[in-house]
Amino acid sequence: EAGVAQSPRYKIIEKRQSVAFWCNPISGHATLYWYQQILGQGPKLLIQFQNNGVVDDSQLPKDRFSAERLKGVDSTLKIQPAKLEDSAVYLCASSNRDSHEQYFGPGTRLTVT
């Protein structure tokens, strides 16, 4: 089966610019996660979707980050405006409903200069 797809793989932007990341989960997976992984740290959950509804976005900096999963399949994560501290790898993961095994995409490495 195809894995979780993410694009772009790399992105370099200047601070105060905007950026968007795209994720296509494994077919049939109802749950989708966005994580931020800063170099040398474990992933930190930003937002969790169940189908097209938000389960938890308590750690999403809502003044600058937004995410949507309109049709319950693909998802986009946007940062506007970006700050230097947003430099990180943004990981998307998906899982079956009622399963704790999460499948991760390759991530998008964002560099903010």
Added chain:
Amino acid sequence: GESVGLHLPTLSVQEGDNSIINCAYSNSASDYFIWYKQESGKGPQFIIDIRSNMDKRQGQRVTVLLNKTVKHLSLQIAATQPGDSAVYFCAGPEDSNYQLIWGAGTKLIIKP
């Protein structure tokens, strides 16, 4: 809040030897724990999990041990190979929504 953490940021092991990566947790109510492997430039990959009602679980070349008394778990990799070079994370659930708390990771370095 709850936490999950690994003991060593880096572990160097001779090729062919066994590797042991340790992890401590604080949430005694966790139903399960998961070990993930993250190779350079890739997303984390599921290795093995263990339910809280188990003390030991074995997979292919890997064994996870869970000691609930001291809130400690370990991942043992037998006959370590160059392909095992990666950062290893332990993770446990924060709540019933399958959200995970992740440790900082242990980087496993294989010496030839």
